[in-house]
Amino acid sequence: MRRRDFTALLVAGTAMWPSHTYAQQARKIPRIGVLLPGGPISSSPRTKAFLNGLKDLGYVEGRTIAIEWKWGDDRVDTFPERAAELARSNVDVIVTGGTPAIRSPPDW
DSSP: OOHHHHHHHHHHHHHHSOOOOOOOOOOOOOEEEEEESSOTTTTHHHHHHHHHHHHHTTOOBTTTBEEEEEEOTTOGGGHHHHHHHHHHTTOSEEEEOSHHHHTOOOOO
């Protein structure tokens, strides 16, 4: 086989080889669970600061991250159940503020 014939065969084989294009994998949106001791209104400065910090890092709630908010409504006895709800919801990370929320791990 001559070099020219071999080159022609190689080019023809390459042209006939099926070319596959793969769709880009959908990226998993990170899910953050937030447990705060107060309610939505009383925790407003904290939530604003948290969301602004995320925004500074390039994260936007509802587009690049999902946030599941849980409120203690100033009742320490609700923290274990709220933390358990977040754990069951399969969030990637749980963020909390305040000592009582940190000290009340869920019963897993």
